Amino acid sequence: MLADRLGVSQAYISLLERAVNPRIPPQDIMDQIHVLSGGEVEPNDFYSLSPLPHEMRKAG
Numbered sequence: 646m647l648a649d650r651l652g653v654s655q656a657y658i659s660l661l662e663r664a665v666n667p668r669i670p671p672q673d674i675m676d677q678i679h680v681l682s683g684g685e686v687e688p689n690d691f692y693s694l695s696p697l698p699h700e701m702r703k704a705g
Contacts, residue, residue: 651677667691 648655651674660668669691670678678686 647678647681650681661691 646655648658651658653674657668661670675688675691679688
């Protein structure tokens with residue numbers, strides 16, 4: 646169970662997973678989730694960012 650592997654409660658995992666007002670975990674938990682998911686879940690996955698307008702993107 647993910648909660649056990651992270652050393653947190655299942656209720657805390659539910660807070661991370663919910664679609665409305667999800668909780669953003671601290672850096673150490675984010676790092677563990679990234680490792681345990683084999684890189685499938687990345688720290689940016691915890692943030693709802695709007696797409697950057699094309700004119701603001703870095704050329705490259």
